[in-house]
Amino acid sequence: MNKNVTALPKTPVPKTSMPNTSVPKTARGAATRARIVDAATELVRARGAANTTIDAVIEASKASKSQVYHYFADKDELVLAVIQRQAECVLGTHEGLLRKLNSLSGLRRWRDAVVALTHQTNCAGGCPLGSLAAELSETPRTRAALAESFARWAGHFEAAFARMQSRAGITSAGDLKELSEAMLASLQGGLLLAQTLRSTRPLELALDMAIDHVAARLGL
Amino acid sequence: MNKNVTALPKTPVPKTSMPNTSVPKTARGAATRARIVDAATELVRARGAANTTIDAVIEASKASKSQVYHYFADKDELVLAVIQRQAECVLGTHEGLLRKLNSLSGLRRWRDAVVALTHQTNCAGGCPLGSLAAELSETPRTRAALAESFARWAGHFEAAFARMQSRAGITSAGDLKELSEAMLASLQGGLLLAQTLRSTRPLELALDMAIDHVAARLGL
DNA sequence: CAGAAACTGGACTATTTAGTCCAATTACTT
DNA sequence: AAGTAATTGGACTAAATAGTCCAGTTTCTG
CATH class of the missing domain: 1.10.10 (Arc Repressor Mutant, subunit A)
Structure with missing residues (x-):
């Protein structure tokens, strides 16, 4: 798509200056x-x-x-908009679930909600963002958009872990950013296996493992 | 692809009996x-x-x-052969790395090898099987082939964990099958995040978490 | 209201794509 | 060596697809 090989372009303006796209x-x-x-x-x-x-x-x-x-401008731009839209949706859902979370039992309730959601769809589809990431991580612009979405997602975990920590009166245990990346990896891997094996079990196991890990590192 | 809507087929033989495919x-x-x-x-x-x-x-x-x-017969059949070929390749590599593994330090060396391999390719591509799974898990035949591959992969982990367990003289700790699924989920999630974020860190964190989990459950 | 700007409908083009077909060639069998 | 089966080359087709273009309509602005 978008293979314009015409010689002598009228004005070689950089892509950013005059997009033929309208807001x-x-x-x-x-x-x-x-x-x-x-x-x-x-x-x-x-x-x-x-x-x-x-x-x-x-x-x-x-x-x-x-x-x-x-x-x-072209299909690629539409796909970029789709990534942003899907990120809005997925992050919105998880932010809603994580916003007030400040305890280990709250984290377990989040786990149950994710598992239930996955079960409801017969494990089909996997994570909408994860699927996009697998398909579009070799294209610079889409990869960047997805990376940013994952970073924001991890940020929601990090904030929740910080609340858990401060509520338990702990000053500083493990690196919260590292914990949140491990949690997100477990979630993504669990969802992928759930999708392929058509069972929520791998997701449950991966999330339980990650929660134990968080509990241990946070000293809870 | 493969949309044959012609009426009145000569003989409505079931697909399995007379494939127009040659061995x-x-x-x-x-x-x-x-x-x-x-x-x-x-x-x-x-x-x-x-x-x-x-x-x-x-x-x-x-x-x-x-x-x-x-x-x-058609592109779908070729894709199926590709899945099998890729599974052969990936499982072959990991079986080679896991075959003689019977200790926690061996597991850590496997981790280092996976991270090094990922680093060598600048985190590009992710897991070849994981990418196929994300793309092809909504099509019955390809999903089944991928599910079987993941199951065999988990089996290699399970066997390694069993060797670790028996070598340490432990009779029976956690469910080894569950441990292997959690490990595979961490690996897949870690590789996906590594691919998207272009950093081996999430992979390292996910694998270290999983190894700690295995050590704890196996009582090592 | 009138002109300008934004928006819309859909025909059209140039490529790409999966899949077909058959004649020609090469290998196997007896 | 002859005959049969396997393999190969590549032209051809029908459908799908991304993207273009322009004339018509609606909305905004002075």
Whole structure:
């Protein structure tokens, strides 16, 4: 996609200066753009980015081709918007679950919620962000967006661990950032295995292991 | 792919009875088939299954279209062969590393080897099997093949843990199968984060956590 | 209200892609 | 060596796909 090999471009302006992409300037335009991104996000979640065609997005969003290319320079830009949309959604959910968390039992309730959510979908789909990461981590721009999302996700864990720590009156145990990365890795690995093995067990085992690890490092 | 909607098929024989796929019957044919699978495996590893075209496989393997369709009914069958080939490769490597492992320090050396291997490739690509799992776990046949591969991988861990246990003279501690699934989840999650964040740190943290967990459960 | 700007519909193009087909070649069997 | 089976080359097709283009419509702004 986007293979423009034409010689002698009129003006070799850097990509950032004059994108042929429009930011919506009216409420109607914003709604159209949102409809497109929402439809694309759902399709990408179900079939992956490479297997999602612009035509399918058009059909699902009831938009027209010119609308898609009015708001997005090319498919890559749409995919980037999908990543951001999906990150918003996943991080929103987890931030909601983690926001008030300040104890080991709260962490265990979070674990139960994640397992229940996974069970509800028969372990299908895995983590929407994790799947995107596996597919799009070799492309610089998408990789960067996903890396930032994972970092923010880890930040939510870190904040929760800090609350657990201060509530228990502990000054400083292990490195909280390291703990949060290990937790996120367990979650991602557990979800991937759950998806492939169609069982929540690996997810449960991975999360329980990570929780034990957090408890030990935090001295709880 | 493979959307045959023609009415009135000559004989509605079940797929398993008369595949239009040939098993190579000569050494030359076997070599051709192997060349095709090898080339396809490399391309799929680098770009994913959906982004690998038959034409690219043909070019890389120096085969012709009729050769590909002589040995594989369609692209899906080729992808299935790629999964098996990749599983062979990954499991072969890890079985080699795990075969004689019978101590905690051996497990730590395995960890160091995995981290070093990941570092060597700048964390690019992630786990070849994990990436395939993320992409192909929603398709029954490919999911089954990947699930079986993961199960065998976990089996190698389990066997190593059993050797560690018996060598230390411990009768029975935790469920070794559970330990091996947690270890595999840590490995997969760690590799995914390493790939996206372009750092071996999450991998190191996830594996160290899992090793501590194994040591604790095995009473070592 | 009038002109400008934003937005929309959808036909059209150029490529790419999976898959078919058959004639030609090479290997195996007796 | 002849005949049969396996293998190979590559042209061809039909469908899918990303992206272009422009004329028409709606919304905004002075």
